[in-house]
């Protein structure tokens with residue numbers, strides 16, 4: 001089997017000094033591509049450094065909505081410069097987070113950063129990896145008014161099935177992670193079943209959200225088969241047919257050959 005991990009943070013401090021082993025285990029598990037997402041300038045640079053070091057690692061650069069303290073819109077010029085690196089295949093992780101950042105002023109500040117980064121992705125012809133938490137309505141309105149022209153994935157999709165249908169009309173991809181393996185998580189499972197097959201992606205979001213049976217441990221890209229198997233089971237599909245479709249989706253969105 002050939003796998004990919006379309007969203008992880010190998011640049012997280014929890015992986016510091018262990019990157020070689022983590023990437024080795026990912027290769028052993030069959031992964032041919034790992035997309036490492038930045039969340040501010042230093043972590044975006046670190047994602048590129050890892051992509052330069054490991055053949056199967058690719059980078060995304062951007063400002064995450066929870067990492068805007070001290071950031072200025074002018075800093076996006078540096079994101080643009082970084083995005084010209086040949087192993088940068090997306091702008092991300094960008095978006096809106098009203099769960100961790102719930103005061104009105106902070107929410108207000110997230111929107112221009114998100115909108116400007118959509119514009120940057122469109123200018124560069126790159127897809128977006130989007131984080132949305134407790135911000136579904138604003139997310140929908142912004143994406144409707146600022147359509148990504150080179151594609152986008154709603155990573156770790158946690159909205160409702162009804163909203164998934166609305167987002168699907170904007171031609172977005174949906175990324176699913178560890179939570180689809182959790183016993184009590186009903187909604188993400190329903191969303192895996194509802195999404196169009198040609199818009200599905202699997203991701204670990206490691207080091208967070210380890211799937212069952214590794215739940216509670218540090219997540220890593222080599223755990224992607226647990227998430228993949230759960231998608232196959234929820235869709236009632238043979239693993240080989242699912243593998244073909246998902247790998248094609250990854251290649252179509254990120255223009256990376258597996």
Ligand code: NI
Nearest residue numbers: 007037093205
């Ligand atoms: Ni993430």
